[in-house]
Amino acid sequence: MGNVRPEKIKRMARELIKRYPGKFTTNFEENKKILSSIAFIPSNRLRNSIAGYITRLVSIYQMESLKSQGLETSEKNS
Numbered sequence: 001m002g003n004v005r006p007e008k009i010k011r012m013a014r015e016l017i018k019r020y021p022g023k024f025t026t027n028f029e030e031n032k033k034i035l036s037s038i039a040f041i042p043s044n045r046l047r048n049s050i051a052g053y054i055t056r057l058v059s060i061y062q063m064e065s066l067k068s069q070g071l072e073t074s075e076k077n078s
Contacts, residue, residue: 005049009046013050013053014057016054020034025055026058027055028051028052028055032047032048035047035054
């Protein structure tokens, strides 16, 4: 079972990734520091939730990117 996050956290995370592409990483601690520097987030709990979801999204985007590159490479070799 995974975490259920409110839509507000998901929306904020997607918006921040869209505004600052390439700034976030798969490292939760780095993402917390980046969030603190670029956005005012009133509580640490909210910041941590957003940073965790951003970390998850970046990981998913990287996996999708690797999979699509693997498919392109295998198609070229065929």
